[in-house]
Amino acid sequence: MTLLPLDPDQLLSTTRAVRRRLDLTRPVPNDLIRECVAMALQAPSGGNEIVMRFVVVRDPAVIRAVGDVYAQCWTKYEASPRFAGKLPRHTDELRAQQGRVVSSAAYLAEHMGDCPVLVIGYLNRRLDGATGAAAAAALCSVLPGMWSFMLAARARGLGTAWTTIHLMMEEVVADLVGIPYATTQQVCLTPVAWTDGTDFKPALRPDPDAIIDWR
Numbered sequence: 001m002t003l004l005p006l007d008p009d010q011l012l013s014t015t016r017a018v019r020r021r022l023d024l025t026r027p028v029p030n031d032l033i034r035e036c037v038a039m040a041l042q043a044p045s046g047g048n049e050i051v052m053r054f055v056v057v058r059d060p061a062v063i064r065a066v067g068d069v070y071a072q073c074w075t076k077y078e079a080s081p082r083f084a085g086k087l088p089r090h091t092d093e094l095r096a097q098q099g100r101v102v103s104s105a106a107y108l109a110e111h112m113g114d115c116p117v118l119v120i121g122y123l124n125r126r127l128d129g130a131t132g133a134a135a136a137a138a139l140c141s142v143l144p145g146m147w148s149f150m151l152a153a154r155a156r157g158l159g160t161a162w163t164t165i166h167l168m169m170e171e172v173v174a175d176l177v178g179i180p181y182a183t184t185q186q187v188c189l190t191p192v193a194w195t196d197g198t199d200f201k202p203a204l205r206p207d208p209d210a211i212i213d214w215r
């Protein structure tokens, strides 16, 4: 597979949450997904133990069913006080950015069930009742790999979008995709599809010094 000509900083700064620009019609070959998982596996893991897992959903009926659950969760999320559309933003530019994110997320909620592939990254055990420290240590053996999967997808012309609102109905989704809820912890559900064009831009972010404490 030919990779896009992106240097490391371009790859890191242009791997966006892709929603409206997902090509819902073009099939995604299994080999590309496998390559992205191979890249994910190069991420760090506690004790060098591979605890990250991926379920790749290609069956249109299952994708549709997961999409329906996702849409229900979106409706609940929109009504909740945590809804991103209700968060304060202090400049016109940030308000405009947030408006675009919310409208694009609403689009994905309508179309998750139309995507050619859905991937769920998960941990091979549950974290209910774990201390913050234990949960952080366990999740940190999955999240870097999930992000590497997304970077590798971007490098191959594929779009992804990190989503978690389906976790409101995690057990239902586990049953739909055939993973045991009792012994798994899902961390991310992402669509995977070719992108409409490959020109993505860095996002508006704070100055680094706004979040660094120099000691």
Ligand SMILES: Cc1cc2nc3c(=O)[nH]c(=O)nc-3n(C[C@H](O)[C@H](O)[C@H](O)COP(=O)(O)O)c2cc1C
Binding pocket: 015, 016, 017, 018, 101, 104, 105, 106, 108, 161, 162, 163, 164, 165, 166, 203
């Ligand atoms: C932990 C986490 C949870 C997220 N959950 C959702 C989600 O449920 N639905 C969604 O559309 N986007 C979700 N996102 C994507 C964010 O909205 C997105 O990363 C953010 O708006 C910045 O956009 P960008 O990644 O394109 O820069 C999530 C991202 C993270 C890191």
